[in-house]
Amino acid sequence: MKMRKPLGVWIPALMVVMAVVAGALAWTLPTIGQTDNQPAQQACEITDVDREVTLFAENIGRNRVGYGLQRSQASFPGPTMEMTEGECVAVTLKNRSNKKASLHAHGVDYTTASDGTRLTRSCVGPGKDRTYVWQAHTESLREDGSVEPGSAGYWHYHDHCRFGEHGTRGIYAGMFGALIVRAPDDPLPDVEPCVLVMIGTTFAFKRAPNTPLCEAELGQRAEFVVITHGDEFHTFHLHGHRWADTRSGSLESSGDPSRIIDNKTTGPADSFGFQVIAGERVGPGAWMYHCHVQNHSDLGMSGIFLVTDSNGQITPEAQRTLDRFKGGHHN
């Protein structure tokens, strides 16, 4: 689970705890046997984990709760988790907030013990710890000839326990983060993924000019992860760049019929991601991203993708745009 140093000041620096689990822990996952039907393959067990990560759930000020890799480092969104297909990871949630909390992951494999819901009794009380086991599997051919997709995708994790069966108050407090699962041959970005969480009429409770500044040098492979939470629907638009509406955001081959988009409708708990070559065919600049629902963007739901020149310098024009953005020309 790689967690790179984030790009900007709005996400605190995070330290990665990556210790291979040497021994068995207190509880184990149920073993899933063969069936007379399609064989259901076994989820990884706590004794099989390749890596172990600790996440702390903590209050941030009076209104927010976030996840962090260290005490006093909780943030919203929480740390970006990365897994590679084939990995089994144990994430121990140390709940240091004042209410029940959990980790519910999208996209990866987990038994009901790692579901992270009240219904499955997999929440964590205040002051308590619980280990969730997530598996990312590779694509395979089932015995019946059908293709089982691999786990690769731009996924996310969030609370599902705080103040209700669906974690609504946990989500609205800030308990969410990105979970990127990569296929072995997926290209890696040159810079930290820029994680943008659309919630209410904000990006993670921030409005322009306080929204995340995504940044890359001209020609670098940049990566965006866009997650929606809450009750609103949005359309995510990025200026000057486009992507494919596929698993990876890229075309897999020439002739791939997938739609190319620069604007995507998204609703609560949807997530998608894509890589772009920063400034490809369009040059450096301070390029806007924003929700294209007009009253959302007018309320400040916009930010900047700063493409510096190939030496990493901000061009004078981009600097002027940034200055205008910070000065209030944004909503």
Place this chain on the structure above:
Amino acid sequence: MKMRKPLGVWIPALMVVMAVVAGALAWTLPTIGQTDNQPAQQACEITDVDREVTLFAENIGRNRVGYGLQRSQASFPGPTMEMTEGECVAVTLKNRSNKKASLHAHGVDYTTASDGTRLTRSCVGPGKDRTYVWQAHTESLREDGSVEPGSAGYWHYHDHCRFGEHGTRGIYAGMFGALIVRAPDDPLPDVEPCVLVMIGTTFAFKRAPNTPLCEAELGQRAEFVVITHGDEFHTFHLHGHRWADTRSGSLESSGDPSRIIDNKTTGPADSFGFQVIAGERVGPGAWMYHCHVQNHSDLGMSGIFLVTDSNGQITPEAQRTLDRFKGGHHN
């Protein structure tokens, strides 16, 4: 048109009327001739139908109207219709409700006489009957070299006549159902399709714990059909399972770039479906499905996909979860 016995108690058992039409009926479909342009192929006529089905439209209590295969068996959603590409089916609607009604189908071929709208004068008055003809065609290559897609898909049918040009009150009364068209080599599910209709902040006017219980044994191929109706947008989420955002919900081949999802934004009259191997890599359990719009799920827009063990037994853990769900731990 195969109609299997539904999975649970919330959809009444249905009997299939499958009689090959031997003679010509009173009205015929217009014949479509060749043109100087791309040849428009001929829709099947009433004299060509492979099968005939009768549907009754009936009032259910004071507020609901549904479709049923027999008198007094109307339900919402109505019976799940299944066709195979290449088939031509005549569906006779016997309107035993108190207002105009119709069948408007998505996805299949029909002439304007089978459009099922007031505008095309293809409604059915109270006490009257009308035969709608639906055709499902196979994929073909057009003369200009382009591919004409086959009719296969997870479609649906609904009223388009009750109290207005768009059937709004018919839809809000319960006049809707699933229409599955299969390509000849599509894999069949091992259990009845679980049809989930998102309308308002309910699944077919039911809230937890009264929403459909979808059920399959570990390793069985289960099938979901999700239809949205009305005015709201939703995101459908299923715990512990994922699917491909394709026609079939599956990847057609290795390297297929389609997005893998476990959460999908959907709006009125959208429909999609998918098959999963129940419990694949995650094991048995009572897995939640729910709308991920937080205020929708908090209002009870959630249900259970019960994956029993490979012997069809409910595991003790799943039973406890079910009990909690029925006891009110659901919203």
Place this chain on the structure above:
Amino acid sequence: MKMRKPLGVWIPALMVVMAVVAGALAWTLPTIGQTDNQPAQQACEITDVDREVTLFAENIGRNRVGYGLQRSQASFPGPTMEMTEGECVAVTLKNRSNKKASLHAHGVDYTTASDGTRLTRSCVGPGKDRTYVWQAHTESLREDGSVEPGSAGYWHYHDHCRFGEHGTRGIYAGMFGALIVRAPDDPLPDVEPCVLVMIGTTFAFKRAPNTPLCEAELGQRAEFVVITHGDEFHTFHLHGHRWADTRSGSLESSGDPSRIIDNKTTGPADSFGFQVIAGERVGPGAWMYHCHVQNHSDLGMSGIFLVTDSNGQITPEAQRTLDRFKGGHHN
């Protein structure tokens, strides 16, 4: 940039100004150099343009503002722009309206000087002119082996400057239009594209029966471009016809796993398009298109796709349907 004569009376006839730019204009685009990273290719410069188009922004009555190819011909939507991959086009906006205006394009390549936003200082004051340069590139293989998608798609352009950073009042005034970029081997439609802009609970501020009449002869290849603007989400439904949810709306090959749809959820600034063979397998008729959000359709958000017979004649049944539609049987 081909601009065909539009289909009906609700869009004024437009004349195309296509003059190859012979000399250099006053400003040039920045040159983008090679980098140590993925080489960012150079956007076309004003000196390289293949064609030049002039657009006028003008007030229409008291409440609307539109784009037009000639003075006094502004319309909403504005003229449909067409480009072919590989082209570089200079569009000079002559702002003859009473407020700031711009052109912001989706899908194509442009430097920040052609971004068309206040933030990038690329608006046009009243009475002023500004030239925007748009490039449409072909698919290519990057040096790292990944596929750079071509620009082909059903895109759009709109104001991004009027009364605010996001052009909200420009959009709500009518400052939008379609931008179709074709790959060299894309099939051309036999008739003018039918451009439908979903905004509020209208198609471009029109309600039934005043919505666009899309029209084609039986067997002709018809083309729809659907653009959403504003604040609402919609579902676009077409009766009797279906399309593939791909870049082109068609399947590229047999076995293409893409979803076939006849109803699509869409949000602000989304755009999609597709071609259908008019009346294929279903015959001539007056086929409804409408938003399937029930309260939107009930408010009159519907129109007609008129498929005439193969001689271009309106069938008697279609004429009766048209008459009913015009007479008020539409909402």
